[in-house]
Amino acid sequence: MDRVFVIGVGMTKIGRFYDKSGRELVSEAILKALEDADNIKPKALVLGNMTSSVLMEQDSLAALAADYSGLRGIPAFKVEAACGSGGAAFYAGYSLVKSGLADTVVVAGVEKLTEKLTADATKALAQAADAEYEVFYGATFTGLNALVARLYMNKFGYTREDMAYWPLRMHEYASYNPYAQLPRKTSLEAILKSPVVADPLHLFDCSPIGDGAAAVVITKDEELAKNIAKNTGKDVLVEVAGIGMATDSVDLGSRRDLLTLESTVKASRDAYKMAGVSVKDIDYAEVHDAFHITGYLALEDMGFAPKGEAPKLWKEGKFAKGDKPEVNFSGGLKARGHPVGATGIYQIVEATMQIRGDFPGYKASDPVIAVTQNIGGIGTYSIVTILRRHR
Amino acid sequence: MDRVFVIGVGMTKIGRFYDKSGRELVSEAILKALEDADNIKPKALVLGNMTSSVLMEQDSLAALAADYSGLRGIPAFKVEAACGSGGAAFYAGYSLVKSGLADTVVVAGVEKLTEKLTADATKALAQAADAEYEVFYGATFTGLNALVARLYMNKFGYTREDMAYWPLRMHEYASYNPYAQLPRKTSLEAILKSPVVADPLHLFDCSPIGDGAAAVVITKDEELAKNIAKNTGKDVLVEVAGIGMATDSVDLGSRRDLLTLESTVKASRDAYKMAGVSVKDIDYAEVHDAFHITGYLALEDMGFAPKGEAPKLWKEGKFAKGDKPEVNFSGGLKARGHPVGATGIYQIVEATMQIRGDFPGYKASDPVIAVTQNIGGIGTYSIVTILRRHR
Numbered sequence: 001m002d003r004v005f006v007i008g009v010g011m012t013k014i015g016r017f018y019d020k021s022g023r024e025l026v027s028e029a030i031l032k033a034l035e036d037a038d039n040i041k042p043k044a045l046v047l048g049n050m051t052s053s054v055l056m057e058q059d060s061l062a063a064l065a066a067d068y069s070g071l072r073g074i075p076a077f078k079v080e081a082a083c084g085s086g087g088a089a090f091y092a093g094y095s096l097v098k099s100g101l102a103d104t105v106v107v108a109g110v111e112k113l114t115e116k117l118t119a120d121a122t123k124a125l126a127q128a129a130d131a132e133y134e135v136f137y138g139a140t141f142t143g144l145n146a147l148v149a150r151l152y153m154n155k156f157g158y159t160r161e162d163m164a165y166w167p168l169r170m171h172e173y174a175s176y177n178p179y180a181q182l183p184r185k186t187s188l189e190a191i192l193k194s195p196v197v198a199d200p201l202h203l204f205d206c207s208p209i210g211d212g213a214a215a216v217v218i219t220k221d222e223e224l225a226k227n228i229a230k231n232t233g234k235d236v237l238v239e240v241a242g243i244g245m246a247t248d249s250v251d252l253g254s255r256r257d258l259l260t261l262e263s264t265v266k267a268s269r270d271a272y273k274m275a276g277v278s279v280k281d282i283d284y285a286e287v288h289d290a291f292h293i294t295g296y297l298a299l300e301d302m303g304f305a306p307k308g309e310a311p312k313l314w315k316e317g318k319f320a321k322g323d324k325p326e327v328n329f330s331g332g333l334k335a336r337g338h339p340v341g342a343t344g345i346y347q348i349v350e351a352t353m354q355i356r357g358d359f360p361g362y363k364a365s366d367p368v369i370a371v372t373q374n375i376g377g378i379g380t381y382s383i384v385t386i387l388r389r390h391r
Numbered sequence: 392m393d394r395v396f397v398i399g400v401g402m403t404k405i406g407r408f409y410d411k412s413g414r415e416l417v418s419e420a421i422l423k424a425l426e427d428a429d430n431i432k433p434k435a436l437v438l439g440n441m442t443s444s445v446l447m448e449q450d451s452l453a454a455l456a457a458d459y460s461g462l463r464g465i466p467a468f469k470v471e472a473a474c475g476s477g478g479a480a481f482y483a484g485y486s487l488v489k490s491g492l493a494d495t496v497v498v499a500g501v502e503k504l505t506e507k508l509t510a511d512a513t514k515a516l517a518q519a520a521d522a523e524y525e526v527f528y529g530a531t532f533t534g535l536n537a538l539v540a541r542l543y544m545n546k547f548g549y550t551r552e553d554m555a556y557w558p559l560r561m562h563e564y565a566s567y568n569p570y571a572q573l574p575r576k577t578s579l580e581a582i583l584k585s586p587v588v589a590d591p592l593h594l595f596d597c598s599p600i601g602d603g604a605a606a607v608v609i610t611k612d613e614e615l616a617k618n619i620a621k622n623t624g625k626d627v628l629v630e631v632a633g634i635g636m637a638t639d640s641v642d643l644g645s646r647r648d649l650l651t652l653e654s655t656v657k658a659s660r661d662a663y664k665m666a667g668v669s670v671k672d673i674d675y676a677e678v679h680d681a682f683h684i685t686g687y688l689a690l691e692d693m694g695f696a697p698k699g700e701a702p703k704l705w706k707e708g709k710f711a712k713g714d715k716p717e718v719n720f721s722g723g724l725k726a727r728g729h730p731v732g733a734t735g736i737y738q739i740v741e742a743t744m745q746i747r748g749d750f751p752g753y754k755a756s757d758p759v760i761a762v763t764q765n766i767g768g769i770g771t772y773s774i775v776t777i778l779r780r781h782r
Contacts, residue, residue: 021523023523044636050450051444051450053442053444053445053515053518054444054445056522057514057518057522057526058518058521058522058523059441059442059471059473059518059519060472060473060518060519060520060521060641060767060768060771060772061471062471062472062638063472063638063639063640063641063767063768063771063772064521064641066638067638067639067640067641067645072638072639072640073637073638073639073653073654073657074637074638075482075636075637075638076472076638076772077470077471077472077476077479077482077483077636077772078470078471078472079468079469079470079471079483080450080452080453080468080469080470080471081451081453081454081467081468081469082450082451085468088468091466091468091492092468092470092483092486092487094490094492095483095486095487095489095490095492096483096486096490097490098486098490098491098492099485099486099487099488099489099490100489101482101485101486101489101634123448124444127444127448127449127450127451128450128451129451130449130451130455131447131448131449132412132414132449135448243492245435245466245468246464246465246466247453247454247457247458247463247464247465247466247467248454248458248463248464249454249458249463250451250454250455250458254458262464263464266464376451376454377451377454380451380454381451381454381467381468
């Protein structure tokens with residue numbers, strides 16, 4: 001059975017880049033990843049992106065990304081799964097490698113959310129929801145998340161302050177991350193007093209809108225992976241040990257349970273099984289906290305906390321340095337940032353660097369097994385990936 | 392080495408469906424394909440689509456397609472490669488099957504181009520071109536094809552009448568196809584007198600704008616494929632014998648040769664090699680004639696005609712019934728129609744049915760080996776697929 005290895009990673013800082021178009025951002029990340037992989041030439045490219053058609057007025061972005069990265073000619077296509085586009089692109093890229101269609105693949109993600117007005121970005125992001133049964137009636141994506149957060153807080157008896165420990169800790173972690181969009185600490189008071197976006201979600205409970213790109217290079221050539229690790233001074237191999245993907249209805253009204261991300265339950269179960277690991281084996285996790293509520297749901301639905309208890313455990317200090325798993329030391333979507341189609345790739349880049357020991361921010365405690373969880377919509381898509389260290 | 396088989400196909404008629412939204416169209420095609428595959432439940436779905444973000448204001452379309460087809464929960468994602476989105480989705484779906492991530496996959500394509508005004512569709516389709524270096528300066532997609540057609544006609548000495556034999560024959564074939572958008576014969580005079588769109592391309596030289604969806608089910612379970620063929624009364628197995636994909640620059644200004652689709656040259660070479668066939672072995676072809684010019688270029692760049700000679704050979708009657716290969720008996724994009732992200736899937740559906748002998752239109756002469764060629768942009772993407780019959 002062929003194994004798949006991560007042999008190179010790259011990412012850009014997340015922010016507002018009025019001077020860089022999408023193609024420039026993504027080729028910056030790809031070139032960094034290729035350099036990290038000893039300047040290998042990959043055989044195919046898969047690109048995660050959600051909003052290029054609306055905000056950049058550009059399709060064919062995968063071929064553009066290949067061309068602008070010096071890879072003109074290789075097979076390339078874009079994958080869209082709303083905010084899970086990056087994770088889904090990785091799933092497709094993993095499959096290209098595993099199938100033998102391409103031995104070595106670069107999977108990139110890019111989003112340019114500040115290209116037009118914030119109102120345009122809000123409208124573009126609402127396309128993650130159901131156009132006919134939700135958005136038509138005035139729903140925004142933040143509004144739908146607010147609905148879930150409200151229900152969760154009512155059902156399990158949490159106040160806004162109880163929930164606010166998520167963004168508090170994310171800002172702390174992000175303050176160490178040179179790639180983060182919001183690399184600064186904040187306070188409970190600032191979070192609670194921040195302006196309301198969609199009650200009960202206030203500004204500091206939400207991930208920011210930003211531009212960014214990230215890329216990973218994967219291969220099933222173990223000799224090549226070992227040589228690249230040696231040539232580039234890394235003493236570890238990072239294996240993609242498991243991957244799972246699942247979907248759910250787009251509209252919330254069709255769900256069986258609004259407070260469970262069923263797709264995350266399925267995808268993580270499949271990924272753990274494929275990797276032959278149990279929840280207890282996992283040392284490190286990057287989860288999809290577009291809002292604090294989705295971060296808490298992720299911890300519960302991946303099996304790290306009983307349903308309804310994630311905010312309580314979090315507030316008590318669980319999932320911090322020295323615990324198992326350690327969670328979102330990047331600063332998460334909340335403070336590292338959430339350039340939609342790139343987010344799932346950022347997570348894999350960060351988890352890989354935590355395993356290799358060269359993440360340039362808040363460092364995990366030498367993890368062997370890491371997991372990333374990327375969702376599209378409110379769990380319409382979930383992609384869960386397990387990375388494992390080999391010395 | 393696992394082999395991959397097409398075990399079910401389905402498609403909708405192409406037209407203007409004001410009463411059906413994209414999700415309804417695509418689930419209609421998927422349900423037909425699943426029924427054709429003895430009502431199997433696939434393990435994953437890949438969806439080809441280009442314009443849903445702009446014309447339907449809906450992302451997350453792959454999960455919607457799964458949900459509306461009774462497949463809620465399975466892995467699903469959308470693939471975009473401009474007009475080659477369907478072919479690229481098939482490439483990704485083939486890879487999912489081959490990799491073992493999903494034994495059985497449904498690959499669907501859908502486009503709803505009449506949802507807004509024709510001007511909106513024209514703008515959406517222009518996203519296949521380079522937003523910064525072409526569209527910004529006023530280029531439309533038809534305008535760019537007109538430029539290539541003009542150059543070709545000048546270089547090789549063809550008149551508009553010489554070129555018009557392509558649409559003439561496509562309309563003839565489509566007149567037999569119950570799924571075609573333009574199922575009616577036309578005349579040289581009508582083609583030549585049709586209104587100019589972008590000189591030298593007149594209305595009848597161009598494929599129409601329409602809505603449609605198509606789906607295929609593929610598996611690597613040979614026993615299952617045999618059982619389904621038996622249970623559904625088919626006496627043949629259709630194998631995906633080869634597949635190739637390649638890209639090129641998006642903007643035409645960066646090309647080495649405007650009159651060669653280099654991506655089609657590469658993709659067909661790779662597909663032939665994988666299938667172990669040569670050009671001469673191919674009995675039947677469905678090629679991407681969004682305009683007559685791309686049809687002629689396809690024949691040349693796939694190796695069926697020397698450069699510059701396709702219109703001459705075509706006018707002399709080559710590629711018609713009884714020749715090798717027989718080409719575009721569906722009526723092609725020109726007259727069957729071109730619901731962008733679905734087109735590559737229509738081609739595979741049609742080629743499969745020609746091989747099985749149950750295509751309900753103009754019938755090929757009992758082909759054993761068929762090829763489909765789907766492009767995005769003017770050869771920015773090319774995907775070439777070889778299908779082979781086993782009794």
